[in-house]
Amino acid sequence: MAVYKRNYSAYAGAVTPVWTRVLVLARYAFEEAWSSKITVGLFIFCLLPCIVSLVVIYLADNPIARALIGGRGQQMLAIDAKFFLKVLQGQAWLALVMASWIAPRLITGDLADNALPILLSHPISRFGYVFGKFMALFTSLSLMTWLPCLLLFVYQGYSSPQPWAMSNLQIAMGLLAGSVIWISFLSILGLALSSWVKWRVVATGVIFAAVFVPAGVGAIVSAVLRTRWGLLLNFPVMMSNLWQQLLGAPPINERLVVPTMPIVVMLLLACLVCVGMLNKRIRAREVVRG
């Protein structure tokens, strides 16, 4: 085939390994997600809290600044697990906003244009398709969760007058693990819900609803049955508990403490439901029953 000849010729060159096709999907999905100016704007907005945290760390490690702020400010400027928990919480909820914007862009378009038959007729499995999209979303969310959080940790380790990083390694591990758990959950939830809704705006709303509506239901269950177990429907509370334990920070509210194992089980259950939803929806052909 040549443009000027306008005739067909077979391709006889080398082909890429099959496993790299997932990376092709991820690359195109990543480019699609970031082709919107709103995504870039949101990303910049999401980094603002990190910049504020950076300034706080700078002030906390600067003797002149500490002297100027005085005694009460010393407590405010304590850089410890509690401080990083707050940073992680802030970034995590901004990641929810970002996921609810990006996830529908990755899947709803393909479904609306009925692109799956053509995509899946290539040497890529349904799992590969979902995994490629997952990678794109996970990478996008990583840029605003564990990456900036760990950079703040490194900066604190660098600018602290006393040796700090090695004695607080649990914070770094907690930041990484807590972020990875949350953004993995968000990615799979976002993709699953987007695969069932053809309109992007509606999909964005549904993702928010999936996080906050069960929390409301959980609060009602807790109030009516006078139990704490309703908190297991409350993802914000569950994740705060998990992050607090991973970072080794003191509990924020004693009444909202939930054991770790039920939290893990609930997250796994939610992920399984999402996988089921994706399995049902991501198909090259829909079998019409009846």
Added chain:
Amino acid sequence: MGVIDLIGVEVRLANRTVLDNLTGELHGQAIGLLGPNGAGKSTLINTLLGFHLPSKGKARVFGLDTHQDRAQIRGGIGFMPENDSFIGNMSGVRFVRYMAELAGLPSGVALERAHEALFYVGLGEVRYRKVNTYSLGMKQLVKLAQALAHGPKLLILDEPTNGLDPVARQRMIQLIKDIRKEGSIRLLISSHLLRDIDETCDEVLILKDGRIASLCNIEEERRSNRSFMELETVGATERFSVSIRGLGCECATFPGGRIKLVIPDHIEVRDLYVIASEQGVQIRRMNQRRDSLEDIFLRAMDNDEKRTANGRL
């Protein structure tokens, strides 16, 4: 080993048998898949692509099992689906490049082949426009371009002329003929339009109610029926007919110089002209009746109905 081997393939979807005991070997350069709506053409294509798992039997493409080796098969297949199927938000060239990369072409080569494929199908001038702004005919062509870009061994076209106006249809048919002529690609063309298959294919698989109604080589079928001929002559008709019989033709003469004859395979039409010229006979009219695909199709439908009726009796 054929291009496609079907060994007792049965596919059940939603508790309904859609393909029932399909057996046959398809060898043609361009294979037509014919049948009325709901005959199972698209289901067979989906089975060949590994989208459906046969509940019984096996299907093979180039000797590879459609379920176990589906990744390998898909790598060598270009598929143009029946319905709209594209990524509307992408430009034509980006879409074709994306599909070529998924098929295994390195990024740079994929871009080069995407441009070439789009020029080849006639979308060169609009290749930077978003696919969702294309007309229906352009969308069909961009689907063909993405199926061709990676240089497949088998090109599966599901209703390629669906929704096209006569000019666009003719263009699509011409493209298919060109691809067939080039020779490196085998084609499997599904259609319910007999004319499309007639113009492009050399072998046809006719499906009805999920079963094979007929599997035949169109050229051979035509050849077996090409011998029937009607002539209108002026001159020494009787002597001419005797000479023709001498060649081995069966023939009957009628008043007004009309001759009906059946020509054996080894006799060419040219031989008749030679004899007519030698004997000073003018052949004023020659009507060579060929068995059209429509005849083959109707016969297959008829046979199938008779078979079903006998089965019921």
